[in-house]
Structures are given as structure tokens and as C-alpha cells.
Amino acid sequence: MPSKPRTIIEKVWDNHIVAEREGAPSLLFIDLHLVHEVTSPQAFSGLRQRGLKVRRPDLTFATVDHSTPTTPRSLPIVDPIAKAQVAQLEANAQEFGIPYFGFQNKDQGIVHVIGPENGLTQPGMTVVCGDSHTATHGAFGALAFGIGTSEVEMVLATQCLLQRRSKSYEVRVDGSLKKGVAAKDIILALCAKIGIGGGTGCVFEYTGSAIRALTMEERMTVCNMSIEAGARAGLVAPDDATYEYLAGRRFAPKGAKWDEAVAKWRQLPTDDGAAYDHNLSIDADSLEPMITFGTNPGMGMAISGAVPDPSTIADPLERDSLRKALAYMALEPGKPLAGQKIDVVFIGSCTNSRLSDLRAAASILKGRKVSEKVRTMVVPGSQEIKRQAEAEGLDEVFRAAGAEWREAGCSMCIAMNGDQLTPGQYSVSTSNRNFEGRQGKGGRTFLASPLTAAASAVTGVVTDVRTLL
């Protein structure tokens, strides 16, 4: 009997239904629950109050990344509130028997970096974390999404979530990226095209020849920012690149189990003829390096473009929002952004802190010096990436260029750990959010790729990397 063609999104969903009842959301089983220090303490307190255990500590994994310093690990955590939060997760992991990579663990790192790095994230899984960038894990063909603390408590207690099915949204990217254009530019272009709310209620599936050509690290960059276009999750169907990346990793299946797993994963890609609720196409050939000018990731443009003029917008609330954003950013409508003076360059975050990102930045910085007016911070996504980068001498390239080479963590993406802009400063940042104050109160953020960030560090102004290639 031929069954109805399904998307990968439907397949993963269907495979995880524990119970369904008329009028109620589906009860969905969660295969992997990632936990960090910021959104979990209240959930563990809730468990304790209820007298409950963690149902499946073997499917739960914890680390610290948000409030941890990126100074040398021999130094203590200076902020007493951050220190207490880190200590609380350590105590919770111990009390509830959860695997934990602590602050001093040699494999600590950003939760969305170390999950894939250790083979925890696998195709077809449901993955959740109290963090909106959980969509990163969608790069492996997993249905991965961020949840709030109440839902963290729910998953700790039951390994399940009550969820309604999302709509499916195909984002097809065909063609090939030109020199100087990166995976980050694909996702920034999507955000600019549909806006920060464009994917609300949806899960993206990224398809097309340009997506197939991306490495796993580049796919993670794209999926990571699905939430910045409003979608709770975004994924790429697994293929040989996925299996090659996963093979042999610490928590990946081994031996006969591996062969069995790959055979199952090969069933996941969307069937021919399956329908999506929404579709959008992006032409990779026509993409330029992208940069944001405003105070949300949807306020972005090609680097050769000019800052838009609010007076050309008809809708009064939209017009006011743009006006407010440009006032915060202190930018003039109609002017190009290239040439804008900057104070800080941040290369890091769960979007762009993997080895290939560091290599891209280093390819620009090699043999050059960063502008003496710019503080340049390079923050690897994990201690393992830090070791790999050092093994191939990238740290020396960064240091020789005058950039800071730091320890792993979220760092200036969210500015909870002391790495932050001062009021009025401009940064070019490889992170995912340019909201007001995101990188420090009063700070102003331009989001861009590692290539663009490195080029701008060299010149001290927002720079089209193609001029340095």
C-alpha cells in the first residue's frame, strides 16, 4: 500500500508520538535533552518540590556556557552570581545523576557546539534545550527546538513534551555561493527576506543544491539562526556528509549499531511529492556578503547596500520601528554601511565558532594586523575546537594579528559573562542577535560572517571582504 508522501519534519514527528488525544496536543518523546546553567535552576527546584527524579538521565546532558568567563581557566569565576549559578548546575547534575561537562572539563563548550562535536546529536532525533538556538542541531536532520523552563522541567520529569504540530516551510537554496559569501550570508539573507517573524509557527526544511554543498559546520550555521526568522526549528535532511561527520564520534553508535542506524537514517529525507505549507526560493549565485543595520536580525542587507529610509515605509508601526532602530544605531538613512567605523570585532557564538569559522577568519588575518582602534576577540565554541585550532597554528595567526584568543563559551554573543560592549560602541559580530543591548547595554551590533568580521577588524570599518581577497 503506497503511503502518503511525507516531509522529514512529519517523519521525525510521527516517530516520536507517545500518545494523541482529540483536542489535546501530541505527547512527544524527546531523545536528547541538553541543559545549561541559565534556564535550568528553576526547573530542578520544581522537580525537588514535587519529589520527582529525572526520568531519563541517560538522555540528558548538561554543560555550562552562558555565564562562564572566557579568561584563562586557571582564574576563578569572579562574578559571585554567575559563580553560584554554575555551582547550582553542578550540584543539580550530581543530585539527579546527569552527565555533565563542567567549567573545568577539558571538553566544555557551548551546548550547541559540543552536542554535535561529541556525536550526541543524531539524525531523526527530537532534541530540546532551554535555549532558542537549539535549532542548530537540525543540521543533522533532527527536529530540534528551544523550550522554556516549565518545559525543561516537563522533559526532566517525563522525557516528553506536549506539542502541536508546526507548519512546514521549505527554504530552497539553489546555485553556488560566490567567493567571499558564506553560509552565514544565506541565513542573514533569509532573515532579511521574510523578517524576524516570517517563519512563526513553522519548521524550516533547508533544501536545494547550495544547501547540499554545505559542510556540516556550515549547515549548523544556517539552522542555528532559524529562530531569527521566527521558526522554532530548521533542519537539513541527512546525507553522506552527515554520516561522515558523525562516524566515530564519542556518543555515536558503533559497529553493527552504526550500520543499523545509518540504514534507518537513510529513510528520513522528504519523500518525492511531499507537500509543504510554505515554500521560498533563494538564489545562491546572486547572494552577496550580508550585514545587519538595525536592531533585529531581519534588518539586514547586502554589504553593498544603503541603510533604508523610514520615510519610504507606509505602515506607521513598521516605520516607527525602523526609525527607532536607526536612532539606537545612530545611522543615517540612505547611506552605505561599508566604511562605518567600529570598535569591536567578535568572532564566536553557537552560530560561528567552529573550526571552519576560525579558519575563515584566520585566512583574512594571516599576515595582516587588526586596526589599532579595534578590539578583536576570538572565542572558540569548545575547548576541543580550541585545541584543534592551536594544533594547526590558528591561535598564532590571531595573536600575531593583534586579536585576543580566549577560552570557550557564549561570551559576547549574550554578554552575561563580562565580555561586553560599552554604551555607544559598534561591533561587527559573527553571533546571531543584534537586539538593543544584546552585547552590552547601549552597544550596537552589526551581524556578519567570520570573513566580513575579520576584514572589518583589519580596516577598522565595516568592510566588504571581497576587497581583501
Place this chain on the structure above:
Amino acid sequence: MKFESTVTQIPVDNIDTDQIIPARFLKTISKDGLGDQLFFDWRYNADGSPKPEFILNTEKAKASNVLLAGDNFGCGSSREHAPWALSQYGFQAVISTSFADIFKQNSLKNRLVPLVVSREVHQQLRDALAANPDLKVSVDVEAQTLTWSGGPVEQFPIDPFAKHCLLAGVDEIGYVTQHEAQIAAYEAERFATLNTLTN
């Protein structure tokens, strides 16, 4: 669940959770004390003194239970500190033309009603408030209505299960644990193939 209130307006589109509560306040390990940090960077001067002109610092707003915001409210991070802060300040509902997915779910779990209206009704309410800033609106979750004197009877959507939980005070974790047999059966079938952290 039924209440009547004046309306506090922050009519800005795409208000993100970093504005609702900045990340530096997320280092807390409790849920308490977040109401004072709501919209902190819009609400206070650099020296920590309140900005008298910012709406949340007015006595009227402090007595109000309903916030009217622009489109796509609550976009950005998954922090549940955002609805915690809004509730602790005193809001029981936020009216907008749309909400970000995670924020919406987090709000419903904290008895904060994410009340979606059409662009037209949003504008009508703003016009009515311009004419009478002391206007009161009534929210009735059971009837799913938003009403005000001289305005339409606006029917708002709400997930039927979420509505049931709000009205009956259902504890969702308690509800899910009643499915123990089904969860165990699912695990038994799945476990053979699922690679876990300990095998």
C-alpha cells in the same frame, strides 16, 4: 478567568525578550524579583533611577493588568524570565497582532494570556485609547472575548487545551505523568535502537 483593566501601551513591533528582560538578569537561580527588571534598559537611567516618562514607571501602568504591544511580541530567546517578569509586574494579558512561538507557550504556562487580535482591531483599540486614555477593556478567557465600551466584541483564538489548563488550573506535568503506561510502552519499543549516553 475574567478581568477588566486599563491598558498600558508599548506600541513597538518585534519587542524581543532581551528588551523584556536583559540577559544580565538571567544569572538568578530563582523566579523572584523579576518584575522590577521588566524592560529594565528602557525603564531606568544609567544611574538606576527610573525614567519618569517611561510608561511602566507611571502609577496608572502599575495598576493596569493589560499590555498592548506591537507585532511579533516576545521574539528572540526562550527565556521564561520574560513572562515571569511581565506577570510579576502585574500583567495578566498582552495584546498583539502576533506572538513568537516560544514566548506564547511560556506565557500560557504562567497564566499570562497572549491575546492575538487582527491589525484592524489593534488599530481600533489604539484609536479608542487615544480618545480615552482611561478606557478599560474586558478579557474573558472562557468566552474568548476582548471588549470595551463602544468597541467590537472581539473573539480571540486560544489553543483549546491551553484554555482548559488555564480555566481548570491543570498541572501539565501531573497530566503527562498520567500517561506513564504509554510512555513506558514507547520506551520499551524504542529503547532497542536508541543510543543513550550510557551505552
